[in-house]
Amino acid sequence: MQYRIDFESAPWDTPMPGLRHKVVEHGGRRLRLVEYTDEMEPHWCEKGHIGFVLQGRFEIGFADRTYVFGPGEGVFIPSGKEHRHMGRVLASPVRALFVEDADE
Numbered sequence: 001m002q003y004r005i006d007f008e009s010a011p012w013d014t015p016m017p018g019l020r021h022k023v024v025e026h027g028g029r030r031l032r033l034v035e036y037t038d039e040m041e042p043h044w045c046e047k048g049h050i051g052f053v054l055q056g057r058f059e060i061g062f063a064d065r066t067y068v069f070g071p072g073e074g075v076f077i078p079s080g081k082e083h084r085h086m087g088r089v090l091a092s093p094v095r096a097l098f099v100e101d102a103d104e
Helices: none
Strands: 013-016 019-026 029-036 049-061 066-069 074-077 086-101
Antiparallel strands (some): 049 066, 049 074
């Protein structure tokens, strides 16, 4: 059983320009340390996110409203089309920690 996550030694993965993350999976859950920069292209996301903003500022736009998040604030977005959202970096880089289901 791994009780401590050593993000310092974990490699960065870059799934798209402007977004990189370190991922640890265990027991059907995923812990991601994510970094966004202003190079990230706008895109709609329907995945759920539960997390905490560590650094930077970004906005998350939904169909009817936009929220701004900064350091010390939590994020809770359920999965699904009705909760689709688009993020935009306001103060780069944005670092956040997310806990997610591994199958998303």
